[in-house]
Amino acid sequence: MSQSICGKSGIVGLRFSLYPMSDQFVDVIKGALNEADTAKVWLKTDDISTCIRGKAAHVFDVAKAVFLHAAKTGLHVVLNGTFSIGCPGDSEGDSYMNVDDVLSNEAVLSELKIDAPTQFALYPMNDSSYMDLIADVVEIAKNKGTFSGGIHYASRLDGDTHEVFATLEDSFMVTQEKVSHVTMTVNIAANSPSRKNV
Structure with missing residues (x-):
């Protein structure tokens, strides 16, 4: 039996679904995808989800841009997704790894402030010290001021969307420096009416 070797290409992927709590969900989803500048990533949407692949910074x-464009409508929206790097089945074939490092959406959205309560779970694959790696990530979130506690099967982040995404990206990439294959699941919300009662 051959053993799978984790990918070394550096491709980061995200498969996500966006859920606007509105009967106008089609317009909100399509609008958010169209407003985001996706020129520096490989992107494909089907009837269930959207996949983004490329350099970590651009993914x-x-x-973040798709989420913010949906959230700025004021509707309750949730982005549910899985980030991955080092997947044994990944390849250079349909990635955008030679583009520059200038972020395409940051200048447009940097002043937009929307709270993004988030639940995330990190999975360092095939590493027996995974609990230590997860503890390191919790320290990153604490240092950034976004960590708001452990919950069953996840950790909770609270803060502005930019702060939350910075925490997620740093946590993911710091772990990737130690483990070749990492996945991270996220549930990111905005404008929830339930927030009044939390």
């Missing part, structure tokens, strides 16, 4: 930039 996180586009994900």
